[in-house]
Amino acid sequence: MIFAELALLPEGWVKQVRISVADGHITGVDKAAAPQPTDTRVSALLPALSNLHSHTFQRAMAGMTEHRIAGRDSFWTWRDLMYRFMDRLTPEQMEAIAALVFMEMQETGFAAVGEFHYVHHQTGGGTYANIAELSNRIFAAASLTGIGLTHLPVLYSYGGVGQQPLSTGQLRFGNTVDSFAALLEAARAAALALPADTRVGIAPHSLRATCPADLARVLPLAAGNPIHIHVAEQPKEVADVTAWLGARPVEWLLANTPIGADWCPIHATHMTGQETAALAKSGAVAGLCPITEANLGDGPFNGPEWLAANGAFGIGSDSNVRISLTEELRTLEYSQRLRDIARNVMVPAEGSVGQFLYVGAARGGAQALGRNAGQIAVGTLADLTAIDLSHPSLCALHPDHILDGLAFAAPDTVVTDLWSAGRHQVKQGRHIHREQIIAGWRTAVKGLIDAV
Numbered sequence: 001m002i003f004a005e006l007a008l009l010p011e012g013w014v015k016q017v018r019i020s021v022a023d024g025h026i027t028g029v030d031k032a033a034a035p036q037p038t039d040t041r042v043s044a045l046l047p048a049l050s051n052l053h054s055h056t057f058q059r060a061m062a063g064m065t066e067h068r069i070a071g072r073d074s075f076w077t078w079r080d081l082m083y084r085f086m087d088r089l090t091p092e093q094m095e096a097i098a099a100l101v102f103m104e105m106q107e108t109g110f111a112a113v114g115e116f117h118y119v120h121h122q123t124g125g126g127t128y129a130n131i132a133e134l135s136n137r138i139f140a141a142a143s144l145t146g147i148g149l150t151h152l153p154v155l156y157s158y159g160g161v162g163q164q165p166l167s168t169g170q171l172r173f174g175n176t177v178d179s180f181a182a183l184l185e186a187a188r189a190a191a192l193a194l195p196a197d198t199r200v201g202i203a204p205h206s207l208r209a210t211c212p213a214d215l216a217r218v219l220p221l222a223a224g225n226p227i228h229i230h231v232a233e234q235p236k237e238v239a240d241v242t243a244w245l246g247a248r249p250v251e252w253l254l255a256n257t258p259i260g261a262d263w264c265p266i267h268a269t270h271m272t273g274q275e276t277a278a279l280a281k282s283g284a285v286a287g288l289c290p291i292t293e294a295n296l297g298d299g300p301f302n303g304p305e306w307l308a309a310n311g312a313f314g315i316g317s318d319s320n321v322r323i324s325l326t327e328e329l330r331t332l333e334y335s336q337r338l339r340d341i342a343r344n345v346m347v348p349a350e351g352s353v354g355q356f357l358y359v360g361a362a363r364g365g366a367q368a369l370g371r372n373a374g375q376i377a378v379g380t381l382a383d384l385t386a387i388d389l390s391h392p393s394l395c396a397l398h399p400d401h402i403l404d405g406l407a408f409a410a411p412d413t414v415v416t417d418l419w420s421a422g423r424h425q426v427k428q429g430r431h432i433h434r435e436q437i438i439a440g441w442r443t444a445v446k447g448l449i450d451a452v
């Protein structure tokens, strides 16, 4: 049982709430309750967010691509370095890196992650003895950390629009629809050993890495699980797809696929007003990755028009250059303020920006990962996080301003506890397996950097 001095329930902040949890789910929410001696007591309890987009291995590159070189650095030169780096990555290193990333996510308040997993094969493109070897490494990291996992094996078949062959740097990603189906089947079989909240969806990487015929064949393999795809992250990608298919990427998806509430278009940065309104109305969750989008110079999301169309959204940490839930929220809002020369942009009508962003990202993120979560209510998964209201950044705030304090003023260290589907993995601000996970990471990255 968890006793919270204050809890954010669907109707708002409520005092003295006692939460019962069984089999990973919330089974009771008692208001105006009294704490019992065996309860885990927390200051303020929130529904924990789902991090809807991550490539864990990229965490090991953080800090290595911020050095200006001759000529103009771009997303595409960043990608070249990522390919060289990834060329050396071993299964053991991938597992250790993923464990650190999942731990960091939980310590910042994410209960679950959508791992958009596209490195499948050995250097040179040969398959491992088990075609799902690297998916199994992600599963091992999820088991160690206890994070809720929606695994998203990626179909990556071509090196660019128009079915160009894979480049040398892309061989570890490559699958045909048939080999992808075999990989997916192996991953789903292995995932049965994980907790019941685990999901295995699919992720056609992007329109540039697939083609219309392959996409039509792969979509049924989702079988009711989430479908994620990178879309419209870069102007060049939009121009390339338009030249090839005669329509902008979002425009093409809307016209040629059953895109809807089980889809999560990642980034969706460069959309026309018409695309923005139509995609929002489809029910798809916009997968926003504000820190990475800023780091890569992608450009700002079209927030005001998305919200005007009641679009769903969630937050992902993508490249994992920095893992901070609060910084993701504030970077999203600040990207809008800087573009529009305005304040308090990411809230329709009037109200708290922090609360709108937090509650929206909790619900949208859970939807994108196929998790019955995102609010504190009986019957939902116990994805919960607790923050310390006695922290200097929060202690003076009226309840109506707590989530503004969290989003704009607080450090990540205000997180005291985290439960992923009832698994109490963060206590007193630290993951329960912290030392083991960090030791594994140190060994992995040292080996990786020595090799590069």
Ligand SMILES: [Zn+2]
Residues within 6 Å of the ligand: 053, 055, 116, 230, 266, 318, 319
């Ligand atoms: Zn991504």
